[in-house]
């Protein structure tokens with residue numbers, strides 16, 4: 001055979017090649033890893049690939065996302081990628097611009113058309129979501145991620161190998177209020193102060209709104225101090241800052257000097273009065289009027305972004321950029337910090353640097369500060385290419401298409417992460433441990449079984465709750481005594497002393513597409529003290545089946561040891577620690593490597609690329625998933 | 635583009651933002667003045683080209699006289715159906731340049747075998763792909779003569795290799811200082827620590843780093859073929875885990891006739907000799923493994939090329955950027971288990 005398929009046929013054989021041609025892949029993400037995966041999956045001759053991305057193309061993507069050009073900037077990634085591969089593609093390609101977590105655009109049953117999912121995502125929330133979907137549908141998932149030189153791939157075979165949530169993921173750094181507001185000692189403390197506190201106070205939409213927020217949050221704060229005097233000072237300082245916003249409203253640029261005086265002279269002088277703070281710390285030295293005066297001679301147009309400016313230059317630039325923002329504010333009514341919005345970036349950087357100077361912390365260039373303020377994660381073409389390549393190769397084993405390397409049990413399959421590049425070992429380029437079994441404490445894949453209940457429209461109208469419970473009891477061997485919860489509606493449907501609804505049909509109970517039912521064994525087996533595991537069922541209404549069609553997922557619900565009911569927060573803590581310990585053992589595949597293994601380097605693996613454009617940042621804010629941002633605890 | 639200017643423009647900083655944050659402005663500027671030759675634009679060659687062009691290498695010369703075949707369409711993403719029958723370079727050059735208009739590209743459709751030694755002198759680094767053992771040995775003689783770093787990569791279906799000869803290379807690695815200080819002296823057969831400096835993080839004085847300069851000594855391909863062995867290098871458990879791809883890759887290098895697709899018998903005979911030399915019991919290599927290797931011999935497989943092309947390109951970038959220790963000196967990749975050990979032969 002001499003055609004584009006001849007190589008893959010030699011590797012998997014003609015029968016398995018046909019399977020690849022009939023295989024439908026879902027590729028979530030068309031960024032760094034996604035572009036590479038799309039290319040690899042096409043060249044492997046996968047029959048159909050659906051590719052989803054929310055983002056549009058940005059200049060800083062072009063150093064690695066090889067399907068995009070300068071002319072494509074601001075275009076959607078998914079559709080642009082599909083156009084860019086058309087010249088070498090022999091696969092059916094379907095692009096979507098959207099958020100994978102949008103249940104209107106992508107309901108659960110939509111996922112069911114796929115044979116395998118490839119994750120090429122840049123954030124934790126979406127990774128968790130797709131992981132959960134894969135568990136519901138028992139779909140194999142290839143999880144992957146990169147950060148600079150570091151990268152990993154993890155095949156996930158639902159119920160049989162570890163899922164994404166089986167190991168604890170690194171959470172972003174937070175800082176106590178006191179460190180940010182009173183006693184910074186690192187550049188990042190000053191940047192967080194300038195970005196999350198000062199910038200918002202000056203340029204957020206409305207003063208009153210801010211006040212309410214603060215009232216609400218005040219009691220919950222981690223102040224990082226017991227010192228009443230200091231807490232009072234911080235609160236008062238915040239109130240005074242609202243006064244400064246009036247200067248921004250005024251559009252009077254001659255008053256910008258007052259902002260400087262307030263922030264960097266008066267506030268620092270007040271801070272110095274709290275003697276407790278400076279017993280063990282170096283005292284800050286406030287700015288002087290001379291500094292401000294001498295900054296007026298400086299020509300800010302000559303300043304370079306990759307250099308560290310002098311204090312006078314920082315002040316001059318601060319005055320210059322505040323004036324610009326002042327004028328913008330009167331038109332835009334509200335300005336949000338965006339690392340790609342030069343004015344907002346330069347405001348934050350100069351304010352942070354002046355504060356750094358005061359506290360004896362080293363100042364940073366705009367280029368370096370941008371990384372911290374924008375939470376930018378370095379990203380390169382090579383790591384993405386390697387990781388996408390590995391993800392594609394291992395899919396052959398996940399789909400069991402290599403007859404000569406038959407997968408006898410899912411834990412025969414390997415995961416992989418960069419080893420040499422991550423300074424873990426000099427003897428191997430990759431570490432490739434076998435997959436682990438699910439973590440029995442994992443709330444996503446182990447504490448409950450999950451599956452889809454398919455039911456026809458007619459059956460929904462005729463089948464009673466009692467009949468459904470009976471079917472589930474006999475199929476999965478539950479005892480008489482079960483409780484049924486409507487998870488979506490947050491209501492109890494039945495348990496041992498509540499049987500009022502058993503004669504109602506599912507439709508009467510307003511159950512339908514997308515609702516989730518939870519079945520729990522309330523009885524257990526007295527002799528063995530074992531319980532049938534809980535079962536979560538997602539209801540999918542199907543229209544193309546016969547009237548009395550009802551189908552339960554083909555999974556097994558195992559018996560488990562009784563779990564004590566009272567689970568305090570302390571226990572959760574312990575579980576997390578246990579999970580961490582577990583994660584460690586996965587990686588200790590080689591005694592030699594155990595010594596070299598740097599604990600820190602693992603945490604870095606599980607990272608994402610930055611979420612680059614404005615829209616995305618706004619979306620992240622509105623959906624409340626600020627976990628990808630460095631946040632001050634407030 | 636002026637190669638002597640070490641300052642990056644604002645446009646370059648914006649374009650290369652995400653990688654400059656990793657390796658710094660100076661490394662990016664050094665890459666811009668580099669002159670690289672890539673021999674053969676097959677599947678691995680395509681991946682290497684994509685990666686180093688995107689990263690902003692200054693000058694890249696592609697040397698390839700092949701004509702596009704139907705099979706190439708399954709492993710090379712610069713090609714489309716209409717290109718079959720044309721010279722590879724002719725039909726791909728626009729697509730390569732589009733990746734990064736800042737890179738100076740030179741296309742040479744001459745034959746590798748017909749180039750005289752002087753031709754190679756102009757390059758700072760040479761990458762060879764799809765070369766036979768004899769071609770590799772010849773090329774390596776030339777790179778040694780002019781002291782030019784050499785990378786060689788190739789694949790047999792799911793199995794692949796990288797050979798590196800940087801002659802001698804000093805790399806500086808920076809790591810957080812551990813309780814055991816790094817000492818000067820030989821650390822393995824091909825590496826020695828020649829200098830250790832301590833640096834204290836200016837932002838966080840509690841963080842102390844060690845800057846370790848390691849001298850890497852390399853062997854030629856011919857010497858590696860002669861010297862390569864795993865005798866006394868592996869314990870029993872490691873020997874058991876050893877991928878059959880390791881002896882098989884060398885078995886193929888050692889075949890007298892050196893063709894892309896040796897017969898099964900030829901390969902088996904060579905494998906037996908290599909197993910002996912490597913100290914690997916021949917029964918460790920399962921029949922299925924042997925058959926698949928023979929069957930996939932000389933085949934290019936796109937995702938394997940992505941892994942190998944990614945690793946080669948990253949190492950080339952590191953060498954120019956003077957970041958991280960380079961590969962020293964042999965990698966063998968097994969696509970079934972994702973095993974990718976680095977051997978010091």
Ligand SMILES: [Zn+2]
Pocket residue numbers: 162163164165166167438439442443444445446
């Ligand atoms: Zn899990």
